[in-house]
Amino acid sequence: MSRNPNSSDLLADVLAEMEPDxxxxxxxxxxxxxxxxxxxxxxxxxxxxxxxxxxxxLMLILxxxxxxxxxxxxxxxxxxxxxxxxxxxxxxxxxxxxxDRERWIVSTSSVPVVRTKLGGGAIRLxxxxxLLALANDSQPAVLVxxxxxxxxxxxxxRSQQDDLRRQ
Amino acid sequence: MVAGDEAAYRMFYVAYFDRxxxxxxxVTAGNEDAMREALQGTLYRVVRHIRVFDxxxxxxxxxxxxxxxxxxxxxxxxxxxxxxxxxxTQHTALDDLARAPxxxxxxxxxxxxxxxxxxxxxxxxxxxxxxFERKSVREIAEQRATTEKAIESQLTRIRRKLKSxxxxxxxxxx
Numbered sequence: 001m002s003r004n005p006n007s008s009d010l011l012a013d014v015l016a017e018m019e020p021d022x023x024x025x026x027x028x029x030x031x032x033x034x035x036x037x038x039x040x041x042x043x044x045x046x047x048x049x050x051x052x053x054x055x056x057x058l059m060l061i062l063x064x065x066x067x068x069x070x071x072x073x074x075x076x077x078x079x080x081x082x083x084x085x086x087x088x089x090x091x092x093x094x095x096x097x098x099x100d101r102e103r104w105i106v107s108t109s110s111v112p113v114v115r116t117k118l119g120g121g122a123i124r125l126x127x128x129x130x131l132l133a134l135a136n137d138s139q140p141a142v143l144v145x146x147x148x149x150x151x152x153x154x155x156x157x158r159s160q161q162d163d164l165r166r167q
Numbered sequence: 168m169v170a171g172d173e174a175a176y177r178m179f180y181v182a183y184f185d186r187x188x189x190x191x192x193x194v195t196a197g198n199e200d201a202m203r204e205a206l207q208g209t210l211y212r213v214v215r216h217i218r219v220f221d222x223x224x225x226x227x228x229x230x231x232x233x234x235x236x237x238x239x240x241x242x243x244x245x246x247x248x249x250x251x252x253x254x255x256t257q258h259t260a261l262d263d264l265a266r267a268p269x270x271x272x273x274x275x276x277x278x279x280x281x282x283x284x285x286x287x288x289x290x291x292x293x294x295x296x297x298x299f300e301r302k303s304v305r306e307i308a309e310q311r312a313t314t315e316k317a318i319e320s321q322l323t324r325i326r327r328k329l330k331s332x333x334x335x336x337x338x339x340x341x
Contacts, residue, residue: 006298006299006301007276007279007280007298009298010279010283010294010298011189011275011276011279012185013298013326014279014326014329014330014333015185015188015189015192015330015333017323017326017327017330018327018330020203023203024184027203027206027207027210028177028180030207030210031176031180031210031211031213031214032173032176032177034211034214034215035171035173035176035214036171036173038171038214038215039171042171
């Protein structure tokens with residue numbers, strides 16, 4: 001039904017009288033806020049949905065890889081464990097054989113056994129003077145102490161003997 | 168609007184604000200406060216439930232459904248004890264509106280025409296010059312040898328008188 005534009009304008013102006021100030025603008029602003037909030041909620045739902053799909057796909061893929069290993073094939077369930085064996089190479093087999101009679105080792109007295117025993121005093125250590133007394137004029141010797149229980153017996157040449165005396 | 172475009176909502180607001188206001192003014196029997204509350208509820212419902220329409224008449228019909236729903240909710244909030252009776256009377260009254268698209272506008276036009284008819288002759292003449300002969304306030308003021316402000320003041324007073332008369336008629340309608 002087409003309305004008279006003149007009466008439409010009059011009616012619009014009549015009804016707008018005593019309208020609260022800013023009512024139209026306030027209502028428009030409130031409506032647009034709702035539009036914006038709804039748009040953000042819708043966008044958030046899309047993002048959450050997309051993330052859920054991606055996570056679900058990743059979990060599915062990882063689960064498959066974890067179960068199947070490299071092949072990626074899903075194994076059939078088994079209620080037994082298969083164990084396989086194989087023979088050792090000949091070189092790894094340890095075998096024994098009987099010695100020939102000639103190889104037998106028998107404990108006999110054919111081997112001389114040297115036994116020692118504590119000396120009964122026949123051997124004794126020489127002291128320094130006794131040691132030096134063994135040296136003769138033809139072979140003079142000098143006993144040099146380098147430290148406790150460490151000494152050297154040096155045989156001196158006759159040509160150096162006079163130098164030593166002087167020192 | 169379905170995509171949440173702000174510019175689209177602004178266009179919708181400009182195109183349908185007055186029409187929805189008039190519709191709700193009839194629905195609320197001239198109660199301006201209830202009309203404004205229902206109008207706000209209607210717009211919120213539009214944001215929540217908007218979808219694509221191929222026909223403008225279908226779109227307007229859908230808007231009227233939302234408007235009645237918003238008004239009904241507001242009434243139920245205020246008068247819960249008589250909710251059933253309200254729904255019954257509202258349903259009966261709104262059925263008439265629903266059957267005739269534009270019935271709200273034609274009813275308001277009719278009420279307005281009756282109100283204008285009972286105005287004093289000079290006031291009626293002033294309205295005719297402004298709204299039907301499309302004269303500017305300045306031209307009217309020059310013809311009457313008065314100021315523009317005086318003419319605006321008269322027009323405002325006449326419009327308020329008409330509004331009171333129309334709203335009273337809406338309120339008193341069975």
